Amino acid sequence: MGKIPQRMCIACRQMKDKRELVRCRVTPDGKVEVDPTGKKSGRGAYICRNAECVAKARKYNMLAKALNAEVGDELYDELENNG
Template sequence: MRTRKVPMRKDVVTGEMAPKKELVRIVRDKEGNVSIDETGKKSGRGAYVSIDVEVAKKAKEEKKLDEVFSVDLSEDFYNDLIAYVDHKQARKELFNNDK
């Protein structure tokens, strides 16, 4: 059986490469709206953040996504990102890396 290539992406906060499934995609569309891309397939410019609450908090402290997308993001967006990452991290631990 052939082994499949694992797509790798770079975390914009830590600068480390990781499998795409272990990252959350954030996307900016043509209108300049930034959102969490739960499907990983929205059109627009994407950036990836690790499914790790500490990394998401660091992104908020450093306003990393503001830099990456050249926009001013609200505190609410970063709080939503932290909550989403916390949820994904909990699911990952609960389902033993299956999701």
């Protein structure tokens, strides 16, 4: 039985299978982007692929706090579309 790595969603703070989450990462120039592969280098944070968590993170700017970087509305739009 293969063990699926678990990560914590920054919005609901529950541990989930990595594949149920989307990774966002800080690029070398300090921007935040969605990392669909989950494999790019840089500081990363995970969020559930569901509208509630994306809406909550947007409302409280949780990704920016988790990554200590600026996060624009476009990123949240992208996450909503990825969900």
